[in-house]
Amino acid sequence: MIGLISATAAGTAARDRLAAAWPERTRVYDGPVGDAVRAAFAQCEQLVCFLATGAVVRLVAPLLSDKRADPGVVCVDEGGRFAVSLVGGHDGGANELAVEVGELLGAQPVVTTATDAVGLPGLDTLGFPVEGAVPAVSRALLDGEPVALVSEVPWPLPPLPVAPRGAYTIRVTDRAVEPAGHEAVLRPPSLVVGVGASRNAPVEEVLGLVEGTLREAGLSGRSIAELATVDAKAEEPGIVAAAGRLGVPLVTYSAVELAAVAVPNPSDAPLAAVGTPSVAEASALIGGGELLVPKRKSAMATCAVVRRPARGRLAVVGLGPGARDLLTPRAKAELQRARVLVGLDQYVDQIRDLLRPGTRILESGLGAEEERARSAVAEARRGQAVALIGSGDAGVYAMASPALAEACDDIDVVGVPGVTAALAAAAILGAPLGHDHVSISLSDLHTPWAVIERRVRAAAEADIVVTFYNPRSRGRDWQLPKALAILAGHRAGTTPVGVVRNASRPDESGRLTTLAALDPATVDMMTVVTVGNTATREIAGRMVTPRGYRWQEAQEGAK
Structure with a gap:
C-alpha cells in the first residue's frame, strides 16, 4: 500500500490525482502532517509526500531503522515539477515509484542512487539475496575498477561490467560460503527441496531436517527456490509452516506424476500411504536437475535436495518503426535486462545508447536472420539473459519466427510487441x-x-x-x-x-x-x-x- 500525505491545496490536488488513478494501491492520510507521516510509515510499504524534501527528511529521520525494511519515500514539490526518490530507492522501490509518479503527474523523476544514475543494475536489485561487501563491490563497479565474476552456478544475470580477474569479486553460488573481504555473494534460487512428512509432523522437525540437511551438505538456505511435495500433503501443517518460515512457495504434484520419476531410493511406505514410492526425491527431481542430497530421514519427515538447471531467458523485442518515442517502456526494460544482445547491426545502432555497461553485443549484417536466431537461442541455452531485436514488431516479418523455430522448452521465451510498419x-x-x-x-x-x-x-x-x-x-x-x-x-x-x-x-x-x-x-x-x-x-x-x-x-x- 502507498500512503499519500499532503499539506497544501496544490499538494492535495496532486495527491487526489494519484488516489483516483491508483485506488487499489493508495491510502490517503489526513490530519496533521507529522502524525500522517508517522502513521503511513508504520502501515505502508511506500509513501508519496507532497511536501518539501527538507520537511520530509526531518519527519522520517527518527523513524528509519533498516534500509531493507523501511518503506520507500518519494517527495513531490509544490509545483508538481519533480518526483524525488528520497528513501529506499532500491529496497523500498522508491526509484521505480518516482518514475511512475512522474509519468502520471507529468513530473521529472529524480533518482540519485549511484548505480541507477549511470545505468548499472544494483547488486541488491537482481531479485535474489546478496551478502558480503556489497557497497565496496558496487563502488568498484562505479569507479571502473576490475571486478571479477565467478559463477559457480550459471544463472541469467543482467549486464555487469566485469573483468576476468580483479581485486573485487561477484560470486554466484548456492554453497554456504562466507564472503571474502572484497566479495559480494549472490544467492540464486537454484535449490529445490523435496519434503515428505507423516501426519501432524511438527514444523520444528520438518524445518530442522531441511536446515540440517543443507548445513551438512554445505548449501545455503537462501538459495532455496521452493519446497515440493505430493498433493496429499498440500495442507500438512508442518510442511506448510516450514515453507512459510523459509519464505518460499510450497509446490505440489500428484502421486501419479511423482510415481513416474526415477529415484535412487524408492520405498514401500509412501507408496502405501500416498500412492507413490517416493515423495521427497521425486518431488525435488520432477523438474529436472542434479540430486545433490538423496533422501534424508528424521522420525516423521524426509527431504532431498536438487540443484535445478538454470533456465536461460530469451526476450524477442520489437523496436518499433524507428522513432525513440515509439519504443515501448517494456522493450527498454528488456534491453537493459539482457546481458547479451543479438541483432542486425543497423538496429543495434538505434538503441546502443540504451544498453547497460557490460552488455555483450552480437551484431551482423543483412541476410543473416537464421544465424542471429541460432546465436540468440544458443546463448539462452547457456543460461544467459538474451534480447533478440527486430524492427517494428519482432513477430511480423522479423526475428521471432526463426528464433522460436530454434527454441525448445529448455529456455524461457518472452515476446515484447512493437509498433509495426x-x-x-x-x-x-x-x-x-x-x-x-x-x-x-x-x-x-x-x-x-x-x-x-x-x-x-x-x-x-x-x-x-x-x-x-x-x-x-x-x-x-x-x-x-x-x-x-x-x-x-x-x-x-x-x-x-x-x-x-x-x-x-x-x-x-x-x-x-x-x-x-x-x-x-x-x-x-x-x-x-x-x-x-x-x-x-x-x-x-x-x-x-x-x-x-x-x-x-x-x-x-x-x-
Whole structure:
C-alpha cells in the first residue's frame, strides 16, 4: 500500500490525482502532517509526500531503522515539477515509484542512487539475496575498477561490467560460503527441496531436517527456490509452516506424476500411504536437475535436495518503426535486462545508447536472420539473459519466427510487441486499416512468387485492404506492378493508395495517390504501400476505410 500525505491545496490536488488513478494501491492520510507521516510509515510499504524534501527528511529521520525494511519515500514539490526518490530507492522501490509518479503527474523523476544514475543494475536489485561487501563491490563497479565474476552456478544475470580477474569479486553460488573481504555473494534460487512428512509432523522437525540437511551438505538456505511435495500433503501443517518460515512457495504434484520419476531410493511406505514410492526425491527431481542430497530421514519427515538447471531467458523485442518515442517502456526494460544482445547491426545502432555497461553485443549484417536466431537461442541455452531485436514488431516479418523455430522448452521465451510498419504508416495516412486488412510481403526470397500471387489474388477477391511490405528493390522490380495489376482487376483505378517511406524517422514521407496513378518506380524497400478496398475514401486529405456501422450507412443514405 502507498500512503499519500499532503499539506497544501496544490499538494492535495496532486495527491487526489494519484488516489483516483491508483485506488487499489493508495491510502490517503489526513490530519496533521507529522502524525500522517508517522502513521503511513508504520502501515505502508511506500509513501508519496507532497511536501518539501527538507520537511520530509526531518519527519522520517527518527523513524528509519533498516534500509531493507523501511518503506520507500518519494517527495513531490509544490509545483508538481519533480518526483524525488528520497528513501529506499532500491529496497523500498522508491526509484521505480518516482518514475511512475512522474509519468502520471507529468513530473521529472529524480533518482540519485549511484548505480541507477549511470545505468548499472544494483547488486541488491537482481531479485535474489546478496551478502558480503556489497557497497565496496558496487563502488568498484562505479569507479571502473576490475571486478571479477565467478559463477559457480550459471544463472541469467543482467549486464555487469566485469573483468576476468580483479581485486573485487561477484560470486554466484548456492554453497554456504562466507564472503571474502572484497566479495559480494549472490544467492540464486537454484535449490529445490523435496519434503515428505507423516501426519501432524511438527514444523520444528520438518524445518530442522531441511536446515540440517543443507548445513551438512554445505548449501545455503537462501538459495532455496521452493519446497515440493505430493498433493496429499498440500495442507500438512508442518510442511506448510516450514515453507512459510523459509519464505518460499510450497509446490505440489500428484502421486501419479511423482510415481513416474526415477529415484535412487524408492520405498514401500509412501507408496502405501500416498500412492507413490517416493515423495521427497521425486518431488525435488520432477523438474529436472542434479540430486545433490538423496533422501534424508528424521522420525516423521524426509527431504532431498536438487540443484535445478538454470533456465536461460530469451526476450524477442520489437523496436518499433524507428522513432525513440515509439519504443515501448517494456522493450527498454528488456534491453537493459539482457546481458547479451543479438541483432542486425543497423538496429543495434538505434538503441546502443540504451544498453547497460557490460552488455555483450552480437551484431551482423543483412541476410543473416537464421544465424542471429541460432546465436540468440544458443546463448539462452547457456543460461544467459538474451534480447533478440527486430524492427517494428519482432513477430511480423522479423526475428521471432526463426528464433522460436530454434527454441525448445529448455529456455524461457518472452515476446515484447512493437509498433509495426503497417501501423506506423496507417497513422500517417489516416485510418486506412479501419476494417479488415491483411499484410503481404512481396519478397520472394523466402516465399515462392506463386504463393505470394495466390495470397494477393485472394485479398483482391475478398475486397480486403492490403499493406505491402518489402514492395520493391533494385533486384525485385516487377513484383509490385504485378500485385497492383491483380488488385486492379477487382477495384477501381480511383481506389486510394497510401505510400509511406521511413515511417516515424526523421526523413519520413507520406502521400496519397490512387491505384491507377501509383508509379512503382517511386517505391523502395523502406516504403510501405497500403491499398484501400472498395469502401476506402480520401477525406480531407486522409485515407479512411469505414468500419461499416449501420449509422454510417444511414447517414450516407440520407445524403
